[in-house]
Amino acid sequence: MSGDARTPAAPLAPRLRRAFERPRAKRAALIPYLTGGHPDVETSHRLIATLVDAGADVVELGVPFSDPIADGPVVQRSAHEALRAGVTPETVFELAAAHRDRVPFVLLTYVNSLLAYGGARFFARAAEAGVEALVIPDLPLDEAAATVTGAGVEAETAGGLVALASAAGVSLVPMAAPTSTDARLAMVGAAATSFVYCVAVTGVTGPRQEVGEALPGLLERLRRHTAAPLAVGFGISTPRQAAHVAGLADGVIIGSALIDAVARAAGREGACAAAGDLVRRAGAAIAAG
Amino acid sequence: MTVESRFGPYGGRYVPETLIPALDELTSAYGEARDDAAYQAELARLLAEYAGRPTPLYHAARLSERCGATVLLKREDLLHTGAHKINNVLGQALLAKRMGKTRVIAETGAGQHGVAVATACALLDLECAVYMGTEDVRRQELNVVRMRLLGATVVPVESGSCTLKDAMNEALRDWVSNVGHTFYAIGSVAGPAPYPAMVRDLQAVIGAETIAQVRERYGRLPDELVACVGGGSNALGLFHAFRHLPVRMTGVEAAGEGLDGRHGAPLAKGRPGVLHGSFSYLLQDAWGQVMEAHSVSAGLDYPGVGPEHAWLKDSGRAEYAAVTDEEALAAFAALTRLEGIIPALESAHAIAYVLRGPCDAAAAPPSPTVAGRHATDGGRVAFGPDGTRFAADDVVIVNLSGRGDKDVHEAAQLLEGPA
Ligand SMILES: Cc1ncc(COP(=O)(O)O)c(C=O)c1O
Numbered sequence: 066m067s068g069d070a071r072t073p074a075a076p077l078a079p080r081l082r083r084a085f086e087r088p089r090a091k092r093a094a095l096i097p098y099l100t101g102g103h104p105d106v107e108t109s110h111r112l113i114a115t116l117v118d119a120g121a122d123v124v125e126l127g128v129p130f131s132d133p134i135a136d137g138p139v140v141q142r143s144a145h146e147a148l149r150a151g152v153t154p155e156t157v158f159e160l161a162a163a164h165r166d167r168v169p170f171v172l173l174t175y176v177n178s179l180l181a182y183g184g185a186r187f188f189a190r191a192a193e194a195g196v197e198a199l200v201i202p203d204l205p206l207d208e209a210a211a212t213v214t215g216a217g218v219e220a221e222t223a224g225g226l227v228a229l230a231s232a233a234g235v236s237l238v239p240m241a242a243p244t245s246t247d248a249r250l251a252m253v254g255a256a257a258t259s260f261v262y263c264v265a266v267t268g269v270t271g272p273r274q275e276v277g278e279a280l281p282g283l284l285e286r287l288r289r290h291t292a293a294p295l296a297v298g299f300g301i302s303t304p305r306q307a308a309h310v311a312g313l314a315d316g317v318i319i320g321s322a323l324i325d326a327v328a329r330a331a332g333r334e335g336a337c338a339a340a341g342d343l344v345r346r347a348g349a350a351i352a353a354g
Numbered sequence: 355m356t357v358e359s360r361f362g363p364y365g366g367r368y369v370p371e372t373l374i375p376a377l378d379e380l381t382s383a384y385g386e387a388r389d390d391a392a393y394q395a396e397l398a399r400l401l402a403e404y405a406g407r408p409t410p411l412y413h414a415a416r417l418s419e420r421c422g423a424t425v426l427l428k429r430e431d432l433l434h435t436g437a438h439k440i441n442n443v444l445g446q447a448l449l450a451k452r453m454g455k456t457r458v459i460a461e462t463g464a465g466q467h468g469v470a471v472a473t474a475c476a477l478l479d480l481e482c483a484v485y486m487g488t489e490d491v492r493r494q495e496l497n498v499v500r501m502r503l504l505g506a507t508v509v510p511v512e513s514g515s516c517t518l519k520d521a522m523n524e525a526l527r528d529w530v531s532n533v534g535h536t537f538y539a540i541g542s543v544a545g546p547a548p549y550p551a552m553v554r555d556l557q558a559v560i561g562a563e564t565i566a567q568v569r570e571r572y573g574r575l576p577d578e579l580v581a582c583v584g585g586g587s588n589a590l591g592l593f594h595a596f597r598h599l600p601v602r603m604t605g606v607e608a609a610g611e612g613l614d615g616r617h618g619a620p621l622a623k624g625r626p627g628v629l630h631g632s633f634s635y636l637l638q639d640a641w642g643q644v645m646e647a648h649s650v651s652a653g654l655d656y657p658g659v660g661p662e663h664a665w666l667k668d669s670g671r672a673e674y675a676a677v678t679d680e681e682a683l684a685a686f687a688a689l690t691r692l693e694g695i696i697p698a699l700e701s702a703h704a705i706a707y708v709l710r711g712p713c714d715a716a717a718a719p720p721s722p723t724v725a726g727r728h729a730t731d732g733g734r735v736a737f738g739p740d741g742t743r744f745a746a747d748d749v750v751i752v753n754l755s756g757r758g759d760k761d762v763h764e765a766a767q768l769l770e771g772p773a
Contacts (some may be wrong), residue, residue, distance in 0.1 A: 205368075
């Protein structure tokens with residue numbers, strides 16, 4: 066592993082950092098999440114534009130994967146539909162590239178999509194498409210930093226994916242969960258090069274009635290280890306919940322509820338109207354405090 | 355001693371952060387239990403008194419004659435609940451108790467692991483939920499009934515191919531959501547570390563007994579070990595004790611409809627990738643999407659394989675073959691007629707391999723035995739050029755990993771056509 070790969074010339078994810086520093090709804094950055102290419106590519110383009118118009122500070126796009134173990138039924142279904150419609154990582158890169166001037170992008174991908182594409186190639190392509198950070202829910206810190214050689218993916222994984230990503234100018238977003246021990250939160254904090262993704266519940270993605278009770282404790286413990294912005298996702302479904310989380314964290318990620326609204330709506334116009342409405346109301350609730 | 359997490363480049367813990375503390379806890383609890391005489395004594399007692407160990411090493415004379423070598427069957431099919439799965443499950447269930455967990459979950463394909471887990475949970479008074487794909491619920495119905503009788507909740511999984519892979523996805527999601535009080539009992543040498551090493555250790559009793567039995571009877575080591583490979587636990591269970599000895603080791607994957615069609619042979623046809631928490635060979639498309647496997651046998655109908663097998667393959671220490679649905683069904687019928695032993699369809703793959711001539715699967719002529727209704731005549735039809743695969747004085751040990759009660763309905767239909 067070369068020293069340069071670890072200490073890139075410029076700090077990673079400058080636009081993301083700014084989005085967290087100056088969120089449009091003041092109290093926290095609003096980060097809607099969509100499965101890329103769902104329900105179809107054209108609607109996906111329209112949805113992204115709608116989200117930005119409605120007040121999104123950052124857009125997170127999911128690369129659909131066949132076996133998404135961190136996702137509940139809503140995201141699973143959207144991923145399978147997108148896959149059936151032929152969506153690939155390339156489709157998702159193109160979506161980001163098309164809107165990169167309007168908003169910074171975060172991509173969520175499962176690790177096998179990245180390995181199959183080739184780690185170094187994936188990071189380079191992401192950077193080129195205007196993606197500043199990657200969330201990889203099945204790549205915990207230890208594996209991200211592990212040097213794995215052999216097995217035909219050696220060039221990609223030697224030196225660890227962390228090193229490869231920063232060499233390409235992409236931030237790997239570490240994740241913190243309510244079950245994380247303090248020792249692990251210290252590792253998470255130290256590894257943050259853009260923000261930390263805080264999982265609100267001990268569970269998978271999906272709309273929930275209540276924001277997890279474990280969240281305030283997690284955020285408090287994590288703050289002791291890092292000054293990086295903390296964004297919270299998993300289960301945040303309503304404007305009321307978004308406002309609540311905005312009082313605790315620096316970013317609010319709304320995923321399943323948005324995908325569900327899109328999936329239930331009739332047609333492209335209906336999907337955009339429903340998505341715009343949810344994000345606008347969430348932004349207003351966050352601003353109102 | 356530490357618990358291995360990598361086998362060469364393979365293995366690892368590719369799971370959500372939520373589970374990492376639980377895997378750490380499990381790793382240290384298992385490490386302590388493994389070195390604790392009291393745990394080992396309790397496990398040994400249950401294996402002997404409850405499960406029925408040691409299992410016989412049976413000289414299958416008529417099968418041997420057909421194969422042109424001495425073939426010995428390691429009779430894991432005689433264990434309580436009908437398969438090797440119980441070895442692993444008793445170890446994990448005792449560990450769950452020791453860790454103070456009150457609920458155990460599992461994935462199952464053939465239902466043998468699910469039945470073993472439901473059984474151990476009844477024995478140790480633990481709550482139990484078993485995830486099973488709807489296709490497997492259909493074809494292994496007998497085991498569904500058994501699990502329910504034993505008090506387990508069987509959760510049918512309706513996604514993807516509705517088989518083992520999808521059941522394991524759901525079990526992982528359950529674990530992510532209930533990790534505090536729930537123990538996840540994985541049924542093979544797959545999944546994130548420490549499972550591949552832990553399950554192998556718990557199954558290694560198979561090979562340890564076999565070494566002693568074959569030495570006592572023949573005064574020497576065997577020439578070759580043969581076992582079917584789904585996730586790979588019965589194979590590693592047999593292989594492990596022999597790993598430093600001059601003995602050939604052959605794992606047999608499911609070639610399904612043929613290696614150019616739908617199959618369950620990631621070691622033969624897959625590429626390394628990540629599924630269910632570990633890096634290993636995997637059936638996947640160019641984009642890394644996991645492909646649906648196919649095998650007539652639910653327990654081999656899985657697109658991944660345990661990471662240690664990936665390493666045994668790359669390092670050349672073990673060799674892997676693949677056997678088609680047709681060959682397995684023919685072997686199922688043949689063993690039944692030759693020896694009066696009805697094997698699980700999974701184990702029938704290992705039998706098919708020793709019955710096969712020296713040519714490989716791709717080159718093998720289509721077996722005449724399964725042409726529709728003639729297929730039950732397993733006692734007479736040749737399986738290819740005979741006698742040349744093994745030397746006449748070879749001693750070959752086949753792991754008969756399970757019995758076929760669960761499969762008789764499915765196999766009879768496939769062999770004879772609908773009644
Ligand atoms: C009898 C039997 N053999 C083999 C297997 C395959 O598993 P493994 O490869 O882990 O031994 C199964 C799985 O269900 C089984 O029931």
